[in-house]
Amino acid sequence: xxxIDWRRIGKTAGVVLTLLALxxxxxxxxxxxxxxxxxxxxxxxxxxxxxxxxxxxxxxxLYPGIVxxxxxxxxxxxxxxxxxxxxxxxxxxxxFERATAYLMDQTCTSxxxxxxxxxxxxxxxxxxxxxxxxxxxxxxxxxxLAADKPQTLSLTAGGDPAAGEQVPLRDLIALQPALRSLTLxxxxxxxxxxxxxxxxxxxAAPLYRRNTDGSLKxxxxxxxxxxxxxxxxxxxxxxxxVQPGFRVDVGWKNFVRLFGSAxxxxxxxxxxxxxxxxxxxxxxxxxxIGFALATVLSWEALRMRTTYRVLLFLPYAxxxxxxxxxxxxxxxxxxxxxxxxxxxxxxxxxxxxxxxxLAKSMxxxxxxxxxxxxxxxxxxxxxxxxxxxxxxxxxxxGATAWQNLTRITLPLxxxxxxxxxxxxxxxxxxxxVLISLLTDGRPDFTDSLVPAGTTDILVSYTYRIAxxxxxxxxxxxxxxxxxxxxxxxxxxxxxxxxMRVNAQDxx
Amino acid sequence: MAMVQDxxxxxxxxxxHAGLIAFLLLTxxxxxxxxSISLRPGNFASGSLIPDTISFEHWKLALGFSYTDASGRxxxxxxxxxxxxxxxxxxxxxxxSVVLLLSTTSAYAFARLKFRGKELGxxxxxxxxxxxxxxxxxxxxxxxxxxxxxVPWLGIDSHGSVIxxxxxxxxxxxxxxxxxxxxxxxxxxxxxxxxxxxxxxAFWHVLLPMALPILCVVFLLAFIGAIIEYPVxxxxxxxxxxxxxxxGSKLYLYEQNYLWGxxxxxxxxxxxxxxxxxxxxxxxMVNGLSSGGVKG
Numbered sequence: 001x002x003x004i005d006w007r008r009i010g011k012t013a014g015v016v017l018t019l020l021a022l023x024x025x026x027x028x029x030x031x032x033x034x035x036x037x038x039x040x041x042x043x044x045x046x047x048x049x050x051x052x053x054x055x056x057x058x059x060x061x062l063y064p065g066i067v068x069x070x071x072x073x074x075x076x077x078x079x080x081x082x083x084x085x086x087x088x089x090x091x092x093x094x095x096f097e098r099a100t101a102y103l104m105d106q107t108c109t110s111x112x113x114x115x116x117x118x119x120x121x122x123x124x125x126x127x128x129x130x131x132x133x134x135x136x137x138x139x140x141x142x143x144x145l146a147a148d149k150p151q152t153l154s155l156t157a158g159g160d161p162a163a164g165e166q167v168p169l170r171d172l173i174a175l176q177p178a179l180r181s182l183t184l185x186x187x188x189x190x191x192x193x194x195x196x197x198x199x200x201x202x203x204a205a206p207l208y209r210r211n212t213d214g215s216l217k218x219x220x221x222x223x224x225x226x227x228x229x230x231x232x233x234x235x236x237x238x239x240x241x242v243q244p245g246f247r248v249d250v251g252w253k254n255f256v257r258l259f260g261s262a263x264x265x266x267x268x269x270x271x272x273x274x275x276x277x278x279x280x281x282x283x284x285x286x287x288x289i290g291f292a293l294a295t296v297l298s299w300e301a302l303r304m305r306t307t308y309r310v311l312l313f314l315p316y317a318x319x320x321x322x323x324x325x326x327x328x329x330x331x332x333x334x335x336x337x338x339x340x341x342x343x344x345x346x347x348x349x350x351x352x353x354x355x356x357x358l359a360k361s362m363x364x365x366x367x368x369x370x371x372x373x374x375x376x377x378x379x380x381x382x383x384x385x386x387x388x389x390x391x392x393x394x395x396x397x398g399a400t401a402w403q404n405l406t407r408i409t410l411p412l413x414x415x416x417x418x419x420x421x422x423x424x425x426x427x428x429x430x431x432x433v434l435i436s437l438l439t440d441g442r443p444d445f446t447d448s449l450v451p452a453g454t455t456d457i458l459v460s461y462t463y464r465i466a467x468x469x470x471x472x473x474x475x476x477x478x479x480x481x482x483x484x485x486x487x488x489x490x491x492x493x494x495x496x497x498x499m500r501v502n503a504q505d506x507x
Numbered sequence: 508m509a510m511v512q513d514x515x516x517x518x519x520x521x522x523x524h525a526g527l528i529a530f531l532l533l534t535x536x537x538x539x540x541x542x543s544i545s546l547r548p549g550n551f552a553s554g555s556l557i558p559d560t561i562s563f564e565h566w567k568l569a570l571g572f573s574y575t576d577a578s579g580r581x582x583x584x585x586x587x588x589x590x591x592x593x594x595x596x597x598x599x600x601x602x603x604s605v606v607l608l609l610s611t612t613s614a615y616a617f618a619r620l621k622f623r624g625k626e627l628g629x630x631x632x633x634x635x636x637x638x639x640x641x642x643x644x645x646x647x648x649x650x651x652x653x654x655x656x657x658v659p660w661l662g663i664d665s666h667g668s669v670i671x672x673x674x675x676x677x678x679x680x681x682x683x684x685x686x687x688x689x690x691x692x693x694x695x696x697x698x699x700x701x702x703x704x705x706x707x708x709a710f711w712h713v714l715l716p717m718a719l720p721i722l723c724v725v726f727l728l729a730f731i732g733a734i735i736e737y738p739v740x741x742x743x744x745x746x747x748x749x750x751x752x753x754x755g756s757k758l759y760l761y762e763q764n765y766l767w768g769x770x771x772x773x774x775x776x777x778x779x780x781x782x783x784x785x786x787x788x789x790x791x792m793v794n795g796l797s798s799g800g801v802k803g
Binding site: 088310313321432437481 | 530531628642647675677678737742765
């Protein structure tokens with residue numbers, strides 16, 4: 001055996017990992033998430049117990065993989081469903097705490113005269129000289145400027161802007177973030193000064209004060225803002241919303257909007273219908289082509305079958321994002337080679353990208369090209385497994401090739417391939433890459449109030465709502481995702497049932 | 508199929524060949540075109556499918572060199588294709604290693620060790636892989652946006668976030684490796700354990716060397732899977748320097764800035780190696796294929 005002591009190495013690695021995880025948990029605690037930290041600690045304790053408990057030996061091997069699946073697949077899926085019940089969107093992006101902190105950071109100029117800034121070089125450091133209109137001047141000590149740490153400076157009276165080399169405007173602009181983080185105390189004046197334009201400081205006071213009941217008082221106007229946890233905004237007494245909003249639970253509101261409001265319901269139903277049609281037709285077409293090719297290639301009298309098979313397989317081997325983009329270029333209405341050929345042969349130039357029906361046919365053509373090799377491979381394998389004595393018997397009975405195909409091959413293939421056809425349907429139901437790279441869902445419906453594309457399928461519609469529209473309505477998009485989850489789950493259950501039946505038949 | 512041969516036999520064979528060749532020409536059309544386009548001067552259709560003059564301008568740009576056109580203008584590469592390729596390869600290598608490590612250990616437990624809920628776990632794995640990551644994009648975006656507030660190198664627009672998001676895609680690979688482990692007799696490992704080896708030693712020194720081929724295949728498949736992944740990378744990566752090939756390639760074909768010829772060269776340059784890798788890997792993949800795996 002080897003001289004390496006695996007057990008000791010494993011133990012050392014375990015201890016190091018545990019310490020590292022503890023440090024991480026402490027970091028989370030320090031960052032102000034005590035609940036998350038305690039959750040992490042519990043998780044860590046459970047892991048440690050698992051790895052030291054002899055009876056749970058198998059779990060030592062399972063654990064890393066299972067955790068990865070739970071954290072990176074299952075958790076995001078559940079979290080998406082969770083977001084479907086919130087108002088998370090670009091107008092309600094922040095958490096309540098962050099939105100409050102943002103408002104508390106707001107300042108207002110409280111009258112008072114602004115001071116003009118002159119920034120002087122002091123070696124690597126800087127000196128601020130501030131003057132008012134009456135000729136009074138104040139200056140700071142030489143300081144280092146950094147944007148990431150806010151500083152409070154106390155000024156001293158006196159100062160001469162000509163006493164050093166002035167920082168040129170260009171550098172002054174670059175230093176703006178650092179200057180903005182400064183708070184200056186001017187002797188004899190109560191309110192602190194903050195930067196209010198490129199080269200002037202003005203007395204600034206916080207705009208809001210927090211009351212004990214959680215409401216915020218606007219110190220300038222005297223308005224009281226109360227957080228509304230139904231809508232996710234701070235509201236004035238008159239009911240006006242104050243930006244920025246925050247995330248809150250809205251219950252079933254997103255789902256009610258999807259099915260209840262006419263503006264969303266109509267496009268959703270159309271998109272859903274096209275999704276089903278697209279996936280169904282794709283499976284049908286690719287299966288027919290794949291099956292036909294597989295029967296021809298199973299014909300033993302045919303030479304060069306391997307060469308044909310490899311060449312026919314190629315569309316499947318080329319990365320999807322490349323072949324789809326190639327088609328996007330070839331189908332281009334003005335410069336595309338396909339329209340060039342069609343124009344030369346038939347004198348037509350179809351509008352592949354602006355006519356809804358043509359765009360849909362283009363998607364089906366491209367997807368058939370992408371998908372038939374997979375079906376061909378599957379059918380080849382299944383045809384091979386059909387016992388040859390069946391064909392010998394049929395030949396003796398005088399059956400034609402067509403009868404062989406429809407009475408023997410097809411019925412025997414259909415049952416085992418059914419789960420795979422359903423899996424293929426589910427895959428194309430969510431074939432985001434094709435839609436996104438080829439048409440991006442366009443052309444859009446002209447009669448729809450919310451933007452939706454005639455070639456959008458459910459996932460690409462979700463993507464559009466969440467990441468492309470100006471509203472970035474994550475909550476609404478997540479609600480649609482939840483619906484897709486349910487549909488896919490339904491398909492999966494049917495599929496598992498079919499596979500189980502097939503497995504029993506084999507026994 | 509054993510057939511009784513008749514006179515029409517030869518005719519049928521010729522018809523089959525003709526049909527197959529016609530179909531092949533149709534399916535190969537995009538490939539032939541893209542080669543022709545990459546050698547054609549200019550970025551627009553110039554009126555002929557086979558170029559009259561051959562120009563290597565697009566290839567120079569794809570390889571990162573500038574070139575001077577007929578009017579003496581210096582044209583710089585429009586996009587850092589090689590840099591994108593490097594980003595893709597880097598992400599894919601790390602992802603594939605992580606995926607291989609995680610799926611091999613889990614597959615070992617499923618194939619060799621006894622624990623409760625094994626059958627249920629295997630079914631659950633099949634179920635999990637039915638739900639593609641594209642359905643969880645919003646949550647993935649929200650999670651990494653939040654993480655980025657504390658750990659910038661795992662936030663939005665970092666390669667770390669993409670690798671982490673890919674690390675969970677191991678369900679199908681566990682099945683593939685487990686299937687291969689099942690074909691290897693357990694006697695060798697049992698003998699090693701009788702001789703005083705621990706479970707881990709039997710796994711590491713006895714089983715893994717015998718399973719090397721399938722480990723290579725899974726590594727290759729995970730590698731290819733990460734290279735061609737588009738949806739997750741498209742929401743996590745934004746800056747041009749950070750993009751992967753799959754996300755960046757789309758930039759060539761915007762209506763306002765239509766670089767058809769440059770795209771053709773870049774597509775061949777990056778697509779060819781991946782295609783070859785896939786052809787090599789698929790030889791062993793047929794089992795995985797028929798258990799329900801569909802490639803994007």
